[in-house]
Amino acid sequence: MSATSSYRLRYQQRIEYEIVRTSHLFAPENPALLSPGRGAGSRRFVVVDENVYRHYGAEIHHYFDAHRIEARVVPAPAGEEHKTLETYLFLARELDAFPIHRRDEPIIAIGGGVLTDVVGFLASSYRRGLPHIKVPTTLMGYVDASIGIKTGFNFNGHKNRLGSFYAPQKVILDKAFFRSLPRRHLLNGMCEIIKLAVIKDARLFTMLEEWGEQSLQTCFQDEQSDQILDRAIRGMIEELEPNLFEEELARKVDFGHTFSYGLEAQYEDRLYHGEAVLLDILLSVLMARNRGLLSAEETERVFALTERLGIELDPAVLDAAMLWESLEERTYHRNGLQRVPMPAGIGECVFLNDITRPEVEAAALELETRLTREFHAVYQR
Numbered sequence: 417m418s419a420t421s422s423y424r425l426r427y428q429q430r431i432e433y434e435i436v437r438t439s440h441l442f443a444p445e446n447p448a449l450l451s452p453g454r455g456a457g458s459r460r461f462v463v464v465d466e467n468v469y470r471h472y473g474a475e476i477h478h479y480f481d482a483h484r485i486e487a488r489v490v491p492a493p494a495g496e497e498h499k500t501l502e503t504y505l506f507l508a509r510e511l512d513a514f515p516i517h518r519r520d521e522p523i524i525a526i527g528g529g530v531l532t533d534v535v536g537f538l539a540s541s542y543r544r545g546l547p548h549i550k551v552p553t554t555l556m557g558y559v560d561a562s563i564g565i566k567t568g569f570n571f572n573g574h575k576n577r578l579g580s581f582y583a584p585q586k587v588i589l590d591k592a593f594f595r596s597l598p599r600r601h602l603l604n605g606m607c608e609i610i611k612l613a614v615i616k617d618a619r620l621f622t623m624l625e626e627w628g629e630q631s632l633q634t635c636f637q638d639e640q641s642d643q644i645l646d647r648a649i650r651g652m653i654e655e656l657e658p659n660l661f662e663e664e665l666a667r668k669v670d671f672g673h674t675f676s677y678g679l680e681a682q683y684e685d686r687l688y689h690g691e692a693v694l695l696d697i698l699l700s701v702l703m704a705r706n707r708g709l710l711s712a713e714e715t716e717r718v719f720a721l722t723e724r725l726g727i728e729l730d731p732a733v734l735d736a737a738m739l740w741e742s743l744e745e746r747t748y749h750r751n752g753l754q755r756v757p758m759p760a761g762i763g764e765c766v767f768l769n770d771i772t773r774p775e776v777e778a779a780a781l782e783l784e785t786r787l788t789r790e791f792h793a794v795y796q797r
């Protein structure tokens with residue numbers, strides 16, 4: 417005769433963190449980087465993307481010196497190719513050699529999405545979790561990568577294969593960083609804003625149509641750009657907050673993140689994350705039009721916007737077989753259903769579970785033809 421008994425343990429943790437927009441972040445009179453945490457006489461482990469360090473390293477050192485905080489500032493190798501276990505281990509060793517208090521000396525991560533993802537994972541795993549502050553320095557980080565709680569790095573040929581959900585203590589946004597950001601990386605972040613606009617915010621889309629070019633010209637330093645950034649961040653929070661741990665697998669913010677998965681894995685050296693996302697968006701827009709979810713006019717508005725913003729996309733990467741495999745992989749990732757977000761009119765979303773291979777092939781062929789035409793037009797100009 418068998419006998420079974422069980423015990424139950426229940427614990428609930430509240431997650432709350434502040435996302436602060438500030439300016440002159442490294443001016444000693446700005447307290448944003450210090451709080452929460454101990455002040456004079458304390459320590460900080462600060463990881464800075466190596467390119468960011470080149471531009472702002474002296475200011476960062478000066479800031480902590482001015483507050484008599486002993487900071488170990490570690491420049492970290494930049495770029496997607498360094499989003500690896502090796503970078504994680506390098507940082508773990510550095511941190512191990514610089515003991516900090518587990519509760520009130522938060523790790524500080526200053527850099528793009530690659531850096532904040534890797535350092536977020538370091539914070540979540542070192543001594544089973546230390547507080548950390550994220551300071552995104554790219555547009556991609558500002559409107560997307562730093563807002564949520566996903567951390568990780570690439571592993572075994574897969575994007576973000578090792579990672580965790582781990583909330584920061586705080587996120588600090590200062591758009592002044594965009595002044596030194598290469599234009600292609602500004603455009604890269606713009607792709608994520610386009611994503612949000614097409615799938616959930618028609619007003620944001622018209623703002624991009626009206627002010628997008630100007631935002632790029634001013635590196636988002638003008639007043640209208642502020643409105644775009646504010647709307648994009650609010651939209652992101654609106655989507656993430658009720659589903660922070662992704663219990664619900666049908667997510668609007670996954671728009672552009674189905675076919676891009678394979679594109680990124682295959683063309684890591686040629687495509688940035690946002691560019692892969694935009695290719696996915698354009699492919700999806702064509703499929704949505706073919707299904708009658710988008711009108712021809714709405715479809716053309718999306719293409720016109722990307723062209724007007726000067727985002728150049730390489731048509732040579734559009735291999736239909738690979739795109740289909742990517743959809744299959746994402747279907748597995750989404751627990752067996754495609755759950756592909758699709759625009760149903762600009763600013764509205766439906767989820768599809770019945771996309772067919774011929775649909776993907778037809779859209780890929782049309783997109784390749786269109787982009788090749790535009791590519792040549794740019795070349796001849």
Ligand SMILES: NC(=O)c1ccc[n+]([C@@H]2O[C@H](COP(=O)([O-])OP(=O)(O)OC[C@H]3O[C@@H](n4cnc5c(N)ncnc54)[C@H](O)[C@@H]3O)[C@@H](O)[C@H]2O)c1
Pocket residue numbers: 465466467468471494495496499527528529530531533553554555556557560561562564565566567576593594595596597598601604689
């Ligand atoms: N965690 C998430 O929810 C989430 C969301 C979106 C994207 N991501 C991840 O983000 C990564 C892409 O992030 P990214 O586009 O910021 O790339 P990135 O971190 O590689 O930064 C882009 C480049 O810009 C340089 N750079 C950064 N800030 C700079 C500045 N202010 N001035 C001059 N140069 C600067 C970097 O050195 C790098 O060469 C991808 O790995 C993606 O998976 C994560």
